[in-house]
């Protein structure tokens with residue numbers, strides 16, 4: 569297995585030319601490592617696993633088996649994007665598993681955030697293991713480990729949240745790792761992703777926690793509130809993209825608490841949930857500041873969410889920096 573230390577001589581990858589040279593190098597390395605054997609990859613649709621998938625498709629084609637587990641907590645359109653880009657455009661060997669019911673049944677009634685994270689993380693590994701077992705013995709497991717993951721694991725501080733990264737290594741799996749981007753920083757992974765032909769929106773996608781909307785549908789998750797959250801979040805993203813804020817704001821999303829307030833619709837009493845907008849900027853996610861969003865846009869988003877999403881009758885803006893608030897509510 570190759571070294572986990574980035575050599576001082578390794579230049580930062582910033583251009584397509586450097587990215588192409590890196591890609592060629594890694595294609596040769598992966599081919600030498602795996603020969604004609606199969607490689608398994610949990611493909612979440614996040615930047616790192618997507619770039620690894622695109623690189624390995626180029627290196628070993630159908631020897632790569634991608635498994636995309638939809639845990640039912642994906643943002644709107646995310647699983648569809650994975651199927652379109654990898655299953656159709658790149659013609660990958662892609663197994664799509666819709667495990668929505670399994671996850672939501674297990675999470676029913678569970679309100680404690682860390683417990684929710686643990687259930688989601690453990691169930692993810694279970695589903696992934698089951699799929700792997702159906703495929704027979706596969707000797708290699710590819711992972712989207714990047715250099716900050718390696719640095720972070722050497723440098724673990726006090727745990728505020730367990731930050732389950734679904735798609736992590738199933739413990740006890742006797743597989744050799746294939747980690748072609750493990751010495752790269754995030755910005756380099758993005759340059760490589762674009763050179764591999766991945767869509768800009770996928771490569772520059774904002775970070776999404778492994779448990780997805782599961783930690784934004786606050787308290788015990790219900791299907792109706794989760795659906796409202798997914799729709800409201802899609803409107804927020806659409807409006808931020810239309811107004812260029814997606815390039816300016818590091819992370820933006822909706823959270824919906826498990827409370828209702830009284831409102832009016834069609835001259836009738838209308839009880840609904842509040843949608844909370846969070847839009848933050850940060851360098852390393854350890855601290856974060858609030859991005860100022862123009863009021864006319866906030867009014868427009870409020871109008872759209874309260875008129876287009878069933879169950880939401882108010883929109884609130886979270887102005888809390890980190891610290892004291894964490895970025896996610898749970």
Ligand code: XMP
Nearest residue numbers: 731732733775776777778779853894895896
């Ligand atoms: P917090 O909420 O701790 O978030 O301020 C910092 C960054 O981490 C993301 N986050 C997670 N990522 N699994 C992940 O993979 C998780 O369980 C998780 N919880 C928070 C969060 O979205 C932010 O980018």
